[in-house]
Ligand code: SF4
């Protein structure tokens with residue numbers, strides 16, 4: 059099941075719920091969540107579940123819905139915390155409950171979002187700038203909220219065993235590059251905000267892979283980027299390959315990395331355009347200067363005539 063808040067920074071709002079201890083994959087925890095606990099599904103309301111691109115893909119496939127319909131029916135747009143990046147979270151019903159919770163439990167349990175799988179074991183990274191070549195120190199922490207009776211159960215397992223049981227590893231692998239993008243953006247602060255166009259592009263690529271595929275194959279995208287045939291064939295059919303490719307595209311478009319290569323002729327055309335813009339700016343400056351000089355000469359001549 060899920061809990062109220064999900065990321066390390068969220069828990070900082072109420073740090074008393076985080077046990078003051080760093081856990082490794084081999085650390086042991088005592089916890090079990092099952093339909094017999096008295097609090098069953100208590101944690102599936104008043105929550106903030108941000109969906110990653112991988113969550114959206116899995117969920118809409120499970121529900122057999124096109125991305126747009128899934129987004130409209132089950133999500134609410136939001137800004138990812140401390141960034142200017144738009145994303146979506148699960149839309150709660152009028153009672154503040156998750157749209158997928160029933161008395162029997164989670165309707166979408168096999169494909170539940172990453173955030174629901176992590177609880178009560180959070181993961182934190184130091185050096186979260188997401189920069190290339192910078193190693194981050196990873197550790198785990200345990201969240202113990204008063205309403206959650208799972209901690210009173212007798213089951214003992216390592217963090218590694220817990221994560222394997224919850225299917226967290228595959229989520230981590232598929233979410234890692236997207237989270238790095240978000241962390242990297244966070245490290246910029248708000249000094250340099252994304253243009254409206256960049257925000258729209260980030261939202262489209264992160265939430266709707268069908269549209270992203272259309273954008274690749276039905277716009278000038280392939281005239282701009284050099285993409286090898288093998289990659290093209292993979293991303294045409296395979297959503298997971300397209301998801302991985304989308305991270306490369308976002309990195310390259312938002313941070314100028316070399317993940318995707320821009321075609322030589324495009325670079326030349328852009329250089330020429332910038333050069334022309336510079337020439338026309340210079341001409342404009344000369345023109346303004348000439349006008350000022352003429353005005354000054356007129357004023358001087360008028361002064362001379364008065365004498
Ligand atoms: S998706 Fe499932 S586990 Fe997550 S909050 Fe909703 S009902 Fe609970």
Ligand code: SF4
Pocket residue numbers: 059060090091092095097098099100101102177205206207208209
């Ligand atoms: S034991 Fe904890 S995680 Fe499980 S349903 Fe209860 S509150 Fe949710």
